Amino acid sequence: MRRPQLISVVKRGAVACVLLVGAVALGGMLGASGAKREPTVLISGSYAVGYGSLAQLRHDASSVAVLESTGDASTPADSSGVPTTVTAMRVVRLLSGSSLPSTVDLRQLGVPGDSGAPVVTTGSLYVAYLTPFQLEPGVDTGEYTLVGGLQGLFEQSSGTSVPSDSSSSFTQAAPATAPDEPTMPTAISIAQAAGS
């Protein structure tokens, strides 16, 4: 094993120890207090494409924009039964790419409250890497979806006002992003999202 790899492994091991010991201690406290685990709904997916940088996301996006939910969301029923949510999103600001209408319908796999595949909610701003939703290649449906699923969605950490372009206040929504992936930042600014 090369030295940088070994150092990386040792660092990960150290972090693993801290997290695991903390989790065990917390588990012990919860057990002692009689807390019960609630039923949990989970979605686990396989990304077709893993994105390693914002530039790659931007390359595959038709538009990059700051969005916020209007609160109008539906869960379309289809024969597959796969949990899906379509949310009407107000376009707060177009950052790059093709122009967008004032409101777009955003399709995501997942439903509100799902810890594995979180969907957009009201009360937050998002930077979204968008592409027209298609069921057949080349045939737009009128809806939009995210490039790379949750990899293409960043949520503002706090507040609902548009931050300054340089503020790194949008964090990636994907719950299982790579902690050692050096080229994909977990927190980005509007300027970074726009590629300026």
Added chain:
Amino acid sequence: MYSRRTEGKAATSAFRTRRGDLSDLFLRLPVTVVLACAVLAGAAGVSYGWLGLKYNGVRCYWPAFKNHSTVGWTDKAGEPAYTAFVNAVGEWNSTATWVDMTGGASSIVTDNPNLGNTGDDGITYYSCQSSGVFDQPVKSDLNSYYTVNYTTNERLSVAAHEIGHSAASLQAENPSGCTLPAIEIEATSQRYGECGIYKPQDDDIDGTNALYPYP
């Protein structure tokens, strides 16, 4: 059959805590974990420990596998997804684990819907009872939008990834490069495209055996 590394066995044994007094357990477990982590940190293959971090305390399980029995599986997909799931189940059944899925019942249901270009070429969705037992059925799908044009082994890679979710609640991870090979690497472009993985690896097996202690 898969070879198993010494460090993997050491890591697994750390999770096989003795039955005994709970207070004694909570005193001893952190020490055991620290020792196990020390082993993992110094070992070449650490993705079991790596993968283990993703369990987040939420791992559903099949009582049948804990009882060394079988879980029923039904496929609703047409070709070519059907063959991919048949082969994926076969790959998992052949591992040195208690995972053993048989046809006919519907605890696990596989299908092949068109979910469009939503970014996911495969998806598994499920819920746990408060006891941690899987609610039935667990659904594992290939998204035909992407997978209809995949090669046979690329499609198998996605199917085996999803079966890892539905059989053992294995969670996805996205390590850099291919130094931590696992069928649970979350992106097909990396798992198969870069690493050529289309069946369970040692770390997937170790993660499964942490849930269903084997042998």
